[in-house]
Amino acid sequence: MNKKEFYATIIIYAVLAFALMVTNYFLEYMDWLLAFAIILVGYMYFRYKLTSPMQKFVNKFNMLMDYDLDIESAIEMALNHVENAPTKSLKGIFLLHLGMAYYNNGEYDKAIQTFNQIELQRMNTVYHVLIFAHQAYAYNELGNQEGFDLALERINNVKPKIHKKFYAYATSYERLLTAIKNIEEDPEEYKNVIEAHLSQHNGYISQRLIYHYRMAHYYKVIGDTHEMDIHLAKVLANGKSHFTAKEAQSMFKNSVNIEDYVFTEDDFNEQEPVQEENLDQIQDIEDADVFDQEDENETEK
Known part of the structure; x- marks a missing residue:
């Protein structure tokens, strides 16, 4: 669903819902509970039409980048979706994937610039962890220790704001990045962390x-x-x-x-047995905010 289709659908849905309420107010041809149920079903269908293509995008993107290693095609697809994103929240998710594609293509500066374009307040905080982690990865490859430390600190700061089901996920990234930072001082801990998180x-x-x-x-x-x-x-x-x-x-x-x-x-x-929770790819679109939100603290605890 592109921008034009999105706004056309919103207008049609709003007009039909308003017409149903007005005509029912004057004609009283159905119970109000049934009227609200019809409006709710329409709303749920609208959300499905918005999120279903997103799931298809994520699946195809992961196959291109992580299995086929066709990163250029993943970048092209992400750029197209960024340009046509119907909401700012969806645009943020597409920018996240674009930044990850740039990183995996070795374009670290582009990756960082892309991550910086994301309006964090409009996204579920669980995505913040993925953004900051890949910023840290990119800074690490560039040898920018200050940028790396800042990204790692931001992961630590956002952890209390994410849903408890993803707390271990955030901790895993924090532990992995800390091990990368301290590899010279404690290489054995680094090895243990890499084996725990990446050997599966x-x-x-x-x-x-x-x-x-x-x-x-x-x-x-x-x-x-x-x-x-x-x-x-x-x-x-x-x-x-x-x-x-x-x-x-x-x-x-x-x-x-x-x-x-x-x-x-x-x-x-x-x-190999999974020793730690490792969620390098978030594929559960239901946990992403599809519609714009004004305050990141509204994320369910």
Whole structure:
């Protein structure tokens, strides 16, 4: 549903609802409870027509970016949806996905600029965590420690405002980013956190790339070049234009043959136990604010 369709639907719904109430007031042809029930059903159908395409967008976006690694197409699709978003809340969600696509494409400055365009007060606070986390990731790749620390602090500040069902999700990001920040001082804690949050097989190639990229940093810190190159080779052999492959090029020391580490089905068949809640992708659209809200503190506790 684009902007024109959205506003046309609002006008039609408002006119019909008003006409129903006025005519029923004068003609009294139905019980008022039934009249309000009809209006409510129309409203629920309107919300469904608005959120259903959003779910389709999220599913297609995730397949393009995380499975096909066709990040350019994900960017193009997100840009088109940003331009045609019917509400500011939906525009914020599309901008969030656009920023994540820029980040995964290695365009860190564009990602940060995109995240900064989002009107946070119009979005469910659970999305704030995802925005701040990816800002921190982008700042980390740019070597901007001040920006990274600010984004991490903002996650900590927003945690009390999110729904309790997502509290562990926010804590997971906070713990992961803290481990990245302190990798030099405590590499073993970093390794434990990466294993806990990123080692699970979720079927997406991007998940495996990020896991091996993060583990390569661990082995770099402890000085094990061979193990570092094994993880980097897996990224380089399978990463296409993913940011992990771009970053791995400058880290790789050529101690192993990249072609030996192309992913096979065995890399995705073995399921490891989930040690921590890990929600890198929010797909539950029902938890997103579709209609504009004026105060972020209205989020249900």
